[in-house]
Amino acid sequence: MLLCPLINAASTMQFFVDTADLDEIREASDMGILDGVTTNPSLVKEQGNVDFHEHVFAICEIVDGDVSAEVTATDFDGMMEEGRRLHQIHENVVVKIPLIKDGIKALRALDEEDIETNCTLCFSPTQATLAAKAGADYISPFIGRIDDISSDGIGLVEEIVQIYDTHDFDTDVLAASIRHPTHVKRAALAGADVATMPFETLLNLLEHPLTDRGLERFLADWEEYKDARKAEAGLA
Template sequence: MKFFIDTADLAEIAEAKSWGCLAGVTTNPSLYAKTGGKLADFESHMLKIADLCEGLPVSVETTASTVEGMVEDGLRFSSLAPNIVVKVPICEAGLAACRMLADKGVRVNMTLVFSATQALLAANAGARYVSPFIGRFDDIAEDGIAQLADVVACLGNYDWSGKNVDSRVEIIAASVRTPLHVTKAALLGVDIATVPFKTLSKCLKHPLTDRGIALFEADWKKVEQA
């Protein structure tokens, strides 16, 4: 399973990239707002992220609500850099825009997916990536991993050759809150997990690792002092 980072923060992206395990970035309007960025600087900021990622896919989300607006955004965003993927919400307009963008060779990440049927519709409309959410199910006392399992099973039943730009559909586990979400998604065979920097850091940490490093350092000091 590949790791994307779910952020618009350049420092977080640079840090995660320095670890050597980053495979892409996903952003959305809320994440950009957290950076304190202004509307006039949005596209230039996305271009900075794309440049920083050096060819890794960067999902940039449309804020339009009509088919025409989504397509216009998608064509503009994708022209900023070759590694930009257009993020579109699953809805009637989103499906129509996805089909039109895919037919023009633009990669689409269909987001806000909460059911297997939505995922199937997105794949049929030409989505390159489908992003089912996990954590938001947990917020309403439902099982996000079970819903994710349904998406994986349904999409895995079919050959999507010819449906989208790259003749395949990758599943991005989104709204990932914990390392357990990451583990469960990987056990299901999900292609990608997109995680906030805080969660990515938690995936790296383990108390026994910290204890082992401290022990090795203490023992080595004894060697140096001998």
């Protein structure tokens, strides 16, 4: 039976947006609750013909927090070369490394060079354990994609949190592939350090029909109150 995660009372869950859209990042930042950004090659592709390094720099200038930028090489030397180049873009850049054999090797080497890393495409607790032992700063379990194959994405987050707490790993658990507000809620309850989500999902966290109904009622009552005051003043 899985035990409840031991959550550090001093920690605060962080919210990242999973996008490369500068307008979305600006709007999320203006809300005052944005802690960072995650990107990947697919998200950058959606922005059209942009210079990748310049675009990552532009993101870093908007948000005061970690910005994950992913390597595209799959061999050790290639990942190291790309990782060092990404690191030079901005002090906020965190290098995303895929969870493969050469990726584990690159995580260790980049850690020894004091380059922060986010180990991505995690789908099992054993993968997450290897990434933590290699010195990853973040591990990104893809909960939505696991749910897609009728497995339990949040259960994976719970297991990783328990393993990291039990063995005192410093790696932060970054819940990724979040699809809806329930994923965010359950990731928070599971003890994830970070939840990264599409901008639309971030906005959906605000929505509740009773909030809308209550605000509509309050505003209607306020208008009735003002009309009554005006009428009373007119009679006087």
